[in-house]
Amino acid sequence: MLRLPRITFLTVAFCLFSAAECLGGFAGPAAAGDAAEPAPGVPPSLVIGDGARDCSAAKTALALAPHPEALSSASTNIDIQYYHLDLTLPMVTSTLSGTVRIQGTVVGSTMATLVLDLQNTMTVTAVKLANGTPCTFTHPGAVLNVTLPSPVAPGGNVAVDVTYNGAPQTGGFGYFVFGLRAGKRFAWSLSEPYGAREWWPCKDHPSDKADSVRVTVTVPSIYRVGSQGLLVSETTNGADKTYDWVSHYPISNYLVSIAASEYTRRQGTYNRPGPLAALYGALAMPLDHLVYTDGSDALPFGWGESGDMISVYEDWFGPYPFANEKYGHSECTFGGGMEHQTMTSLNGSSISLVSHELGHQWFGDEVTTKTWPHIWLNEGFATYSALLYFQQREGSYPGTYETQLASTYADARNAIGTLVLADTSNVSDMFGQSRIYSKGSMILYMLRWIVGDTVFRNILHAYAADPALQYNCATTSDFKRVCETVSGLDLDTYFSQWVENGTGYPIYTACALWLPENGHYRVQVTLHQTQVFTTSNVNVFVMPVPIVIHTASGDINELAQNSERDQTFTYFVPNQPTSVAIDPDKHILRADAIDPGACAPVSTGTGPLPIRTDIVSVFPNPASGQFSVHYTAGEEGAMELGVYDVAGRRVFAKTLSRTAPGVGAEFFNASKLPAGVYFIRLRAPHGEAITRKLVVIR
Ligand SMILES: [Zn+2]
Numbered sequence: 001m002l003r004l005p006r007i008t009f010l011t012v013a014f015c016l017f018s019a020a021e022c023l024g025g026f027a028g029p030a031a032a033g034d035a036a037e038p039a040p041g042v043p044p045s046l047v048i049g050d051g052a053r054d055c056s057a058a059k060t061a062l063a064l065a066p067h068p069e070a071l072s073s074a075s076t077n078i079d080i081q082y083y084h085l086d087l088t089l090p091m092v093t094s095t096l097s098g099t100v101r102i103q104g105t106v107v108g109s110t111m112a113t114l115v116l117d118l119q120n121t122m123t124v125t126a127v128k129l130a131n132g133t134p135c136t137f138t139h140p141g142a143v144l145n146v147t148l149p150s151p152v153a154p155g156g157n158v159a160v161d162v163t164y165n166g167a168p169q170t171g172g173f174g175y176f177v178f179g180l181r182a183g184k185r186f187a188w189s190l191s192e193p194y195g196a197r198e199w200w201p202c203k204d205h206p207s208d209k210a211d212s213v214r215v216t217v218t219v220p221s222i223y224r225v226g227s228q229g230l231l232v233s234e235t236t237n238g239a240d241k242t243y244d245w246v247s248h249y250p251i252s253n254y255l256v257s258i259a260a261s262e263y264t265r266r267q268g269t270y271n272r273p274g275p276l277a278a279l280y281g282a283l284a285m286p287l288d289h290l291v292y293t294d295g296s297d298a299l300p301f302g303w304g305e306s307g308d309m310i311s312v313y314e315d316w317f318g319p320y321p322f323a324n325e326k327y328g329h330s331e332c333t334f335g336g337g338m339e340h341q342t343m344t345s346l347n348g349s350s351i352s353l354v355s356h357e358l359g360h361q362w363f364g365d366e367v368t369t370k371t372w373p374h375i376w377l378n379e380g381f382a383t384y385s386a387l388l389y390f391q392q393r394e395g396s397y398p399g400t401y402e403t404q405l406a407s408t409y410a411d412a413r414n415a416i417g418t419l420v421l422a423d424t425s426n427v428s429d430m431f432g433q434s435r436i437y438s439k440g441s442m443i444l445y446m447l448r449w450i451v452g453d454t455v456f457r458n459i460l461h462a463y464a465a466d467p468a469l470q471y472n473c474a475t476t477s478d479f480k481r482v483c484e485t486v487s488g489l490d491l492d493t494y495f496s497q498w499v500e501n502g503t504g505y506p507i508y509t510a511c512a513l514w515l516p517e518n519g520h521y522r523v524q525v526t527l528h529q530t531q532v533f534t535t536s537n538v539n540v541f542v543m544p545v546p547i548v549i550h551t552a553s554g555d556i557n558e559l560a561q562n563s564e565r566d567q568t569f570t571y572f573v574p575n576q577p578t579s580v581a582i583d584p585d586k587h588i589l590r591a592d593a594i595d596p597g598a599c600a601p602v603s604t605g606t607g608p609l610p611i612r613t614d615i616v617s618v619f620p621n622p623a624s625g626q627f628s629v630h631y632t633a634g635e636e637g638a639m640e641l642g643v644y645d646v647a648g649r650r651v652f653a654k655t656l657s658r659t660a661p662g663v664g665a666e667f668f669n670a671s672k673l674p675a676g677v678y679f680i681r682l683r684a685p686h687g688e689a690i691t692r693k694l695v696v697i698r
Helices: 006-015 019-026 051-062 274-280 306-317 351-362 376-392 400-412 433-451 453-465 476-487 492-500
Strands: 078-088 096-106 111-117 123-129 136-138 143-152 157-166 175-181 184-190 212-220 224-226 230-237 240-247 259-261 263-271 284-292 327-331 336-338 344-347 367-369 472-474 508-517 520-529 543-551 554-562 566-573 577-582 614-619 626-633 637-645 650-658 662-669 676-683 689-696
Touching: 096 111, 111 157, 123 136, 123 143, 143 157, 184 344, 212 224, 224 240, 224 263, 224 284, 259 284, 259 327, 263 306, 263 327, 274 306, 306 327, 306 351, 306 376, 306 453, 327 351, 336 351, 344 351, 351 376, 367 376, 376 400, 376 433, 376 476, 400 433, 433 453, 433 476, 433 492, 453 476, 476 492, 508 577, 508 662, 520 543, 520 554, 520 577, 520 614, 543 566, 554 566, 566 614, 614 676, 614 689, 626 637, 626 676, 650 662
Parallel strands: 078 212, 284 327, 327 344, 367 472
Antiparallel strands: 078 096, 096 157, 111 143, 123 157, 136 143, 175 184, 184 259, 212 240, 224 259, 230 240, 263 284, 336 344, 508 520, 520 566, 543 554, 543 577, 614 626, 626 662, 637 650, 637 676, 676 689
């Protein structure tokens, strides 16, 4: 889902008709007065859109109160197989009526009462078994208790028809909304996360997907109805028309949708490009769009790019998950979009928005968050999908990937709390843009860099096609499992510090020095992490940190495996460095500006930078036998080098007599030391003692 503030939508719509005004309207004072036109073939910036920012504004504006019914009350001992919503919308009132079939298999324990989620603003008039046997029921609050005529043992089937009517209350992101637009009536649903129960009886929890769903809607014949799957029939009954939509793919209840209005149906075909057809087989799939009948037959710009987007995502994620049915959009009046399965509800047409919702078809719809605390698996992935599309279509949208990446990266640093949510009772927090959308997408961005493009693509394919997850649900640990299996890496720490337990991001400071040594240059780079508990609960972000050593003969790229809060890395390069840069391409979500200064404040050093007394490295660490301590001496004189246990007892000591500043190394043997943590202390003739941690293992 992606929400746009209404004002932005209006401007976006306006911009479709006037690119010049569009740029003037958004680009600020510098651009407002010039008649800058986009390059030929390049859509104006607003057509490209910035869904993330729009979304953030909308979320803030919504400021929703905590939902009183955050969790489903429905029976957990039923495995839902099928829903059939057979509804009538008179469209002249804000009401609906009809019957919903709920069908499933009893699991775990015998079922005497089937409990469904349905708000009692809707009036239930009858509940019957599929064979017509009436059931007694009670309907307090948002809970519909249906007493079965006889208990059903595990393995038995339950099928009930709930007949009801009423005017659904609105709230959250909508639920089921009726209204008037340009003099024409419309209706649409948006149930995520807790709104399905406001308008139809169901097990209102994403974890239990129905195997198939049918939505039959009768409306006055001037209206069309959009929903998921394929339109199997369109039947006229006097002044009414009945639209019958059927989908044979598993679906979470919050993804079941209805949109009705005076629509123009625009159909097309996604023809799978040759290279993808060679991999997945040929495909000519319907594209089915419902656009408000406004006198213009033009398909909104971004909607028309759906086919191209599908081809990019099939390449990166695997085959379109609902290829036997369709993809399409139904126009709605809420700001933004909602990834209803096979037919996104959409108000807007920016590439950013359309690609976000399409990405959800794989991540959100094919693989759905099992529980709401893991909603980043939906939204972070969809946000990254939009970035990926811009990156792949750099030629059509030059510079957009970089711009949107920078904006998402910056916004992700506003995230508060862990990515996996502890509390999902507040819908506004649940869909927090900085935390769930931006930081969620940056988790994938960093992961891609760590594992490399090929492995990352394999991870996405494997995740979407995982036998336990495809057309089913996932939690963060499921995704982590796929990442580890495909990459062969242990990603415990990565997921713990960035997703599950950690908050915030690292703040690095660094210093660098280099000295000539045996015809080469010894470069030492010291990294410090300085984040404090109020900004991050992670003491040490364990990450590979890119270090670029600039020399007169070219750049040398190194990767520091940073696992300590203060850590020094030593490299040898053939030519004299000119400067050192830390993570210049921002592969790590971090604070701005790491400008490695010289490591020493004052020195009589012989190198291009002054030297200070320091412990450059302890190797190996952990140690079990011999280990070395490489150090720099900032001045001449006697230095003390000692090794101490945690109780402060000195276990080794050496006095180093330096006749000049420079580098040196001492060797110790830890083979007789008990396992544990030790501290190595180097005390200069004048100045502070330098301490490094040593771990001894046995
Ligand atoms: Zn979304």
